[in-house]
Amino acid sequence: KNQVEQSPQSLIILEGKNCTLQCNYTVSPFSNLRWYKQDTGRGPVSLTIMTFSENTKSNGRYTATLDADTKQSSLHITASQLSDSASYICVVIGDKNQAGTALIFGKGTTLSVSS
Amino acid sequence: DTGVSQDPRHKITKRGQNVTFRCDPISEHNRLYWYRQTLGQGPEFLTYFQNEAQLEKSRLLSDRFSAERPKGSFSTLEIQRTEQGDSAMYLCASSLGSGVNEQFFGPGTRLTVL
16 A cells, blocks of 8 residues: 655654654655645645655755665755744655555644744 | 635535535645544545546545536535535645645634534
8 A cells, every 4th residue: 555654753853953754655656746845734745756866855954865776865954944834744655647646644743843 | 714615614505405615725635635524533534636537536526526627626525415424524635746745734624513
């Protein structure tokens, strides 16, 4: 069964600290992996998109890594800010010919950054 | 702001009533998706359109749900005879081209069924 598991479920860190969120998947075939940020009560916003051949991709203070062999991805946030408080969702795209059901969403990690 | 808009942002209704939501995608995007998201969960796929054609529907889309995209631009999602279990955030997303290209999500419509 295609699944995306994220850990931890929730995380609290102090402003200015770094953190790493994990995503493990059992999706086959694999097309690409995306990280989204979702503020409370808002829709998800894309942070990074990585294909099978990409190991790392950065977007400002966000850096995503992908190990397609172990089927693991991580999202590292550097020098956290209060505005980073949100849910971070890992999405794995499987069979790209199935546009709807190809997207397998994780449940997200809720990050709270405190001052 | 991703360029995808949804209306209304919030809807409170009584059980048994019908509700309709609207999504306006990014204008040049040919694909439009509907998702449902409950608290603490990731979005769940409901259905998607390519232009005006509804190409895929999830088994989550019961016969009380219907979606349309009559002119290949905006889309509506109607829920008939709402149930308390329908309470959720309903998200719309759009993308350009074929395949599973990057999706841009709207802000969602929060439905509460009393």
